[in-house]
Amino acid sequence: MSYRKFTIEESKAVVLPEENLDTDQIIPARFLKTTTREGFGENLFYDRRYDKDGRAIEDFVLNRKECAGTILVAGRNFGCGSSREHAAWALADYGFMAVVSSFFADIFRSNALNNGLLPVQVSEEFLAKIFDYSKNHNGITLKINLMEKEISIPSSGECENFEISNYKQNCLINGFDDIDYLASNLKEIEEYEVFKLSSL
Amino acid sequence: MNPKTLFDKIWESHIVKEIEGGPSVMYIDRHYIHEVTSPQAFAGIRRRGLKVFRPEKTFATCDHNVPTLNQHLPLSDPLSALPVEELAKNTATYGIKYFPLGDPSNGVVHIIGPELGLTQCGMTIVCGDSHTSTHGALGNIAFGIGTSEVEMVLATQTILQTKPKQMLINVNGSLKEGVCAKDIILHIISRLGTSGGTGYFLEFAGSTIENLSMEERMTICNMSIEMGARGGLIAPDNTTFEYLKGRQYSPGTIGSSEVGGVEGRVNEAEWEGAVKRWSKLKSDPGCKYDMEYTFAAEEIEPMITYGTNPAMGIPVNSVIPELNGSEAGLSRALVYMGLTPGVKIAGLKIDYVFLGSCTNGRIEDFRAFASLVKGRQKAPGVTAWLVPGSKGVERQIEEEGIGDTLRKAGFELRQPGCSACLGMNDDKVPEGKYAVSSSNRNFEGRQGPGARTMLAGPLVVAAAAVTGEITDPRIFLK
Numbered sequence: 001m002s003y004r005k006f007t008i009e010e011s012k013a014v015v016l017p018e019e020n021l022d023t024d025q026i027i028p029a030r031f032l033k034t035t036t037r038e039g040f041g042e043n044l045f046y047d048r049r050y051d052k053d054g055r056a057i058e059d060f061v062l063n064r065k066e067c068a069g070t071i072l073v074a075g076r077n078f079g080c081g082s083s084r085e086h087a088a089w090a091l092a093d094y095g096f097m098a099v100v101s102s103f104f105a106d107i108f109r110s111n112a113l114n115n116g117l118l119p120v121q122v123s124e125e126f127l128a129k130i131f132d133y134s135k136n137h138n139g140i141t142l143k144i145n146l147m148e149k150e151i152s153i154p155s156s157g158e159c160e161n162f163e164i165s166n167y168k169q170n171c172l173i174n175g176f177d178d179i180d181y182l183a184s185n186l187k188e189i190e191e192y193e194v195f196k197l198s199s200l
Numbered sequence: 201m202n203p204k205t206l207f208d209k210i211w212e213s214h215i216v217k218e219i220e221g222g223p224s225v226m227y228i229d230r231h232y233i234h235e236v237t238s239p240q241a242f243a244g245i246r247r248r249g250l251k252v253f254r255p256e257k258t259f260a261t262c263d264h265n266v267p268t269l270n271q272h273l274p275l276s277d278p279l280s281a282l283p284v285e286e287l288a289k290n291t292a293t294y295g296i297k298y299f300p301l302g303d304p305s306n307g308v309v310h311i312i313g314p315e316l317g318l319t320q321c322g323m324t325i326v327c328g329d330s331h332t333s334t335h336g337a338l339g340n341i342a343f344g345i346g347t348s349e350v351e352m353v354l355a356t357q358t359i360l361q362t363k364p365k366q367m368l369i370n371v372n373g374s375l376k377e378g379v380c381a382k383d384i385i386l387h388i389i390s391r392l393g394t395s396g397g398t399g400y401f402l403e404f405a406g407s408t409i410e411n412l413s414m415e416e417r418m419t420i421c422n423m424s425i426e427m428g429a430r431g432g433l434i435a436p437d438n439t440t441f442e443y444l445k446g447r448q449y450s451p452g453t454i455g456s457s458e459v460g461g462v463e464g465r466v467n468e469a470e471w472e473g474a475v476k477r478w479s480k481l482k483s484d485p486g487c488k489y490d491m492e493y494t495f496a497a498e499e500i501e502p503m504i505t506y507g508t509n510p511a512m513g514i515p516v517n518s519v520i521p522e523l524n525g526s527e528a529g530l531s532r533a534l535v536y537m538g539l540t541p542g543v544k545i546a547g548l549k550i551d552y553v554f555l556g557s558c559t560n561g562r563i564e565d566f567r568a569f570a571s572l573v574k575g576r577q578k579a580p581g582v583t584a585w586l587v588p589g590s591k592g593v594e595r596q597i598e599e600e601g602i603g604d605t606l607r608k609a610g611f612e613l614r615q616p617g618c619s620a621c622l623g624m625n626d627d628k629v630p631e632g633k634y635a636v637s638s639s640n641r642n643f644e645g646r647q648g649p650g651a652r653t654m655l656a657g658p659l660v661v662a663a664a665a666v667t668g669e670i671t672d673p674r675i676f677l678k
């Protein structure tokens with residue numbers, strides 16, 4: 001199955017300067033009961049977005065029209081907590097192409113990559129720069145170039161490189177995923193079972 | 201030859217191939233699935249026209265959604281019933297062994313794996329659930345995966361993995377009376393933080409760990425993930441082998457291979473062969489870790505959390521930390537929890553207690569809880585959810601007479617499942633109420649919107665259950 005291809009993304013950033021945004025906040029457990037991958041965007045950050053009566057909380061960033069964009073920026077340790085891939089689905093379904101943070105929880109990172117959502121890990125300094133700039137200028141536009149593995153603030157010219165394996169970079173640029181790759185390796189897997197597994 | 205860690209040894213023997221500039225293809229020995237994270241994976245392989253490659257290596261249970269009362273009735277919540285029905289259909293279609301609700305082997309996935317002897321030493325084990333790290337207690341590389349990866353395992357029995365860094369955590373010395381495994385891991389997490397283990401796979405070692413029972417080791421490995429680690433493991437030893445011997449799916453158990461054998465009937469020669477292989481599963485002397493920490497068991501006190509992540513833990517007899525101005529997260533957490541900095545945590549009135557989950561829902565936890573409440577009474581006004589981790593645990597509770605002790609003390613037992621650990625069923629803590637919980641996560645809203653969760657071990661949970669407030673359990677142990 002292919003995902004959205006990712007090459008260069010330039011967009012206004014949705015800035016959420018908080019640390020440890022865990023998967024229960026990204027998508028609360030009570031919304032996990034469906035059996036498809038679609039529609040989770042509606043409930044993204046639900047308990048932050050809506051009050052008890054289901055009314056939008058106006059100053060939460062996802063509810064501010066002027067802040068809409070495809071790049072989410074959040075504090076360190078984004079996506080910690082449960083392994084639910086629903087968190088990545090919710091972010092992608094909502095329309096995010098990338099999440100920028102100074103640190104991602106491991107499982108979240110791989111879940112994101114498996115859904116064409118690019119986790120961009122930047123230095124603490126660069127993250128602080130984004131937060132400051134956005135605060136002082138009432139918003140910020142970011143540009144992410146996956147071919148160059150580079151993130152920049154076009155209006156100030158500042159940029160930084162981020163890491164992603166060449167394999168994953170390729171997958172995202174072409175919209176392939178891991179299952180396509182693994183399914184093409186079944187013969188080797190069978191050989192492993194015969195020659196190696198049986199000797200363990 | 202270079203000395204190797206236990207992790208290296210298991211890792212290397214399971215790599216099918218390495219991709220240049222990328223991850224490795226890793227073979228999976230055991231795959232557990234449950235109703236919440238599997239439906240989309242089955243839908244995925246169908247959409248791609250793929251089959252389940254090795255159905256006999258996947259085992260299924262339903263646990264997350266299920267009610268803990270009246271499990272013989274049809275599920276009343278249609279939204280919960282749907283994924284459970286999907287799981288039944290999918291496992292039947294693809295020939296996967298399924299332990300449905302009411303089955304004598306049903307229970308929380310991380311409880312039943314070891315209990316049935318499906319989790320064995322030296323394996324690679326995955327499940328679409330972060331607390332898969334639990335199985336590492338038996339000497340495995342075990343970790344949680346996302347649904348796309350569940351799909352990969354169904355389709356190919358492999359996933360792509362990048363080798364993590366390795367961390368050794370030593371705990372040495374004797375524990376003080378009244379201190380249990382949960383306190384050890386809450387203590388460690390409070391020191392290393394929620395991301396202290398990110399990027400690492402942990403190995404727990406040292407004399408304290410060696411002296412723990414199998415159940416206690418599972419509690420420790422279970423919470424490795426709460427410091428961000430992929431997983432944690434403990435080298436198998438006699439404790440491990442004794443635990444596994446004669447279990448339904450353990451090697452040597454007569455008739456075990458496909459359907460599960462008769463518990464207790466063992467072909468000794470076959471069993472000894474397995475133990476001989478497993479005895480090699482240790483880190484070599486002089487092997488290198490990327491990071492090492494050492495903790496002294498004597499310094500560990502009964503713990504409780506006061507905040508909204510598992511690293512916000514303190515000894516139960518100490519005070520809630522002062523705000524030093526810089527920590528926005530801490531101040532938000534204290535507001536959410538309704539707690540005042542600088543005040544003693546003991547004495548705080550609580551509303552709910554929860555004993556259960558894959559962290560502390562095993563027989564030993566019920567024994568510990570019962571030992572404290574025996575001869576006492578549940579405090580008026582406290583709602584107690586005591587939820588065995590599995591049907592097996594439930595049976596053992598009754599066989600050992602623990603059920604009677606609990607009922608005499610005014611408690612009721614519920615039926616197995618994840619229950620209040622994540623509040624996907626009816627067991628939700630109401631907004632603003634305090635729950636002392638033996639589970640593993642105290643995130644905002646984890647046990648229900650606005651719920652105030654305080655994580656602790658079974659003894660602290662028991663002490664709160666009989667006093668109605670946060671209490672140092674040691675006053676009852678004299």
Ligand code: SF4
Nearest residue numbers: 331557558618621622
């Ligand atoms: S008991 Fe809690 S942590 Fe364990 S598998 Fe169930 S929901 Fe997850």
